[in-house]
Amino acid sequence: MCSMAERPPELGPRKAAVLRAVVEEYVRTGEAVGSETIAESSGLGVSSATIRNEMAALEELGYLQHPHTSAGRIPTDAGYRHYVDTLPPGGRLREQQRRAIAGYFAEAMLDLEEVLKGSVQLISRMTQYAGLAVPPSASDEPIVRLELIDMGPTIMVLAVGQHGRVDKRIVDRPPDVDGKVLAAAERRIQPLRGITYTDAQVKLLQLAADGPREEHALLLHIAETLRTSGGDQVHVMVGGVANLADEAQLWRRETVRRLFEALEREQEMLGLLQEVGDTEGVSVTIGAEHPSTGEWEASLVTAPFRVGDATVGTIGLVGPTRMDYVSAMASVRAVAKRLSELATELEQ
Numbered sequence: 001m002c003s004m005a006e007r008p009p010e011l012g013p014r015k016a017a018v019l020r021a022v023v024e025e026y027v028r029t030g031e032a033v034g035s036e037t038i039a040e041s042s043g044l045g046v047s048s049a050t051i052r053n054e055m056a057a058l059e060e061l062g063y064l065q066h067p068h069t070s071a072g073r074i075p076t077d078a079g080y081r082h083y084v085d086t087l088p089p090g091g092r093l094r095e096q097q098r099r100a101i102a103g104y105f106a107e108a109m110l111d112l113e114e115v116l117k118g119s120v121q122l123i124s125r126m127t128q129y130a131g132l133a134v135p136p137s138a139s140d141e142p143i144v145r146l147e148l149i150d151m152g153p154t155i156m157v158l159a160v161g162q163h164g165r166v167d168k169r170i171v172d173r174p175p176d177v178d179g180k181v182l183a184a185a186e187r188r189i190q191p192l193r194g195i196t197y198t199d200a201q202v203k204l205l206q207l208a209a210d211g212p213r214e215e216h217a218l219l220l221h222i223a224e225t226l227r228t229s230g231g232d233q234v235h236v237m238v239g240g241v242a243n244l245a246d247e248a249q250l251w252r253r254e255t256v257r258r259l260f261e262a263l264e265r266e267q268e269m270l271g272l273l274q275e276v277g278d279t280e281g282v283s284v285t286i287g288a289e290h291p292s293t294g295e296w297e298a299s300l301v302t303a304p305f306r307v308g309d310a311t312v313g314t315i316g317l318v319g320p321t322r323m324d325y326v327s328a329m330a331s332v333r334a335v336a337k338r339l340s341e342l343a344t345e346l347e348q
Contacts, residue, residue, distance in 0.1 A: 009061055016086065017044055018054045019063055023075050023083040027324055032072030077287035077321060080299070084284050084325050091330040097126045098334075105338045111166050112136065112313075112343060117237055119315060119335050124240025126331045129319030130263065132302070133237040134273055136312040136343075139198040141165055143226075146193060146200070148186045148218070150179065155218070157225040161197070162346065169225040176214035185215045189222060197226050236269045244319065259296040259318070268292070273314055277302055282333050287321045297321055301328045305339035312343055 011019065021042040025033045035052035038044070044051065055073055058064045063079040075083070093101070104122050108115045113135050120131035145160035151170065155177070159167045177185075188207060192200045204223035208216050241263060244256065262268055272292050276285040282303045288294035301323075302316030315336050317328055 011058075011061075011063070011082065014044070014046070015054055015058060015061075016082070017042070018051055019058055019075070019079055020083055020086070022055065022058075022064060022073065023079060026074050027322055030322065032067050032074050034072040037072075074322075077289065077294075080286045080321055080323075080325070081289070084286070084329075087326060087329070090333070091326045093330045093334055094327065097327070097331055100126055101331075101334050101338060105342070108342065110342075110346060112339075112346060113165055115339070115342060116313065116315070117239075119339060120237045120239035123315065123317050123331055123335055124243055127317055127319070127324070127328050128240075128243045129317040129323070129328065130241045130244050131237075131239045132269070132273065132300075132314075132316045132318060134270065134314040135235070135237065136161075136165065140196055142196055143193055143200055146189050146222070148182055148189075148222075150182055155182065155221075157222050159197075159226060167225060169221075169228070171221045171225075174214075174217040174221075177218055181212075181214045182218070184212070185218050188215065189219075201226050236266050236273065238263050238269070255295075255297050259298055262292065262296065263318075272300070273302060273316070276300060277304060277314055282329050282336075284325065284329065293318075299323050299325075299328075301325070301332050303332045303336035305336045305343060307340070307343045313339070315339060 018038060021038045021044070022033045025037060025041065035048045035055055038051050038055075039046070039048035042051075055064060058079070059066060059073060063076060063082060064073040065076050066073050100122060104118060105115075108118070116133045116135050120133045122131070123129075124131040141161040143159055144162050145158065147158045149156040149158060153173055154170050155173050157169045157171065159165075161167075188211065189204070192203055195203070201223050204219050204226070208219035208223070211219065241260065244259065272290065276290055277283055282301065285293050285300040287297060287299065290300075293300055296318075297320065298318055299321050300316060300318050302314050304311040305313050305315060316332055319328070
């Protein structure tokens with residue numbers, strides 16, 4: 001989500017520069033910003049009186065607000081939005097962040113869901129906000145490998161999805177299944193490779209109904225393995241929530257409590273991520289731009305990762321509106337790019 005319902009007027013160059021300086025100073029210190037501070041640190045080359053006038057005008061326009069307890073000003077959601085929208089495209093990572101991402105993906109496994117779990121923690125460590133991710137839905141993921149592994153009294157059902165998903169289930173060996181029956185059942189399920197988990201479940205039920213009696217129970221076990229592997233229940237991965245507690249002194253206690261509770265309600269978070277996501281690139285939702293982030297006084301930064309033109313999942317973070325947007329956006333963008341490369345590699 002990139003715009004507010006009622007956007008304040010556009011700014012001239014000097015007002016925009018003052019607003020940018022206020023945002024960056026407030027993000028850095030957490031303290032309301034005065035005109036003297038901007039005059040000394042911004043390099044604008046104008047007096048503090050001129051900056052004071054500009055800040056007063058920015059407040060009237062809705063870009064800044066004046067806390068009752070301070071002589072300084074802080075950005076509004078509209079102020080943050082203007083700042084984000086005027087950032088140079090493709091913000092740069094810090095060297096430490098770049099090394100962290102390169103190091104993690106150099107050692108990443110070829111299981112996309114496990115890599116995603118690690119990516120959530122990686123983003124959280126780099127930004128000190130809470131990381132979020134939505135993995136690919138198994139229901140739409142084609143199966144590239146489906147095997148039955150003889151383990152004596154038990155049989156392992158192994159399914160591998162095109163995007164790196166790996167599902168394993170060990171079942172008791174049905175009484176009628178000897179080595180010959182097991183081999184016949186495995187030959188019967190090989191045509192299921194290349195179709196989605198959901199379609200494969202339907203085919204397996206048909207095979208169980210129409211096939212030899214001794215294969216019936218085994219084929220039903222395979223269908224159940226695919227059903228319980230995730231199906232249509234897309235979930236949200238969350239990591240680094242403790243980082244938000246470090247920011248709690250800057251949020252009202254009730255606001256932080258609502259955010260923490262929301263992070264535990266998976267379907268609510270999933271709905272929010274689906275509503276605000278941008279299929280093209282990094283999306284930033286700030287405070288009151290969405291009812292949920294408005295309630296939490298939080299910002300959400302997300303990006304899709306994809307295979308070709310198809311979006312297969314989402315990576316992102318949530319934190320206070322007083323956010324280092326340059327770092328947050330660069331981190332999410334870079335990790336999404338690496339995840340897209342990995343997902344594409346796994347599909348080939």
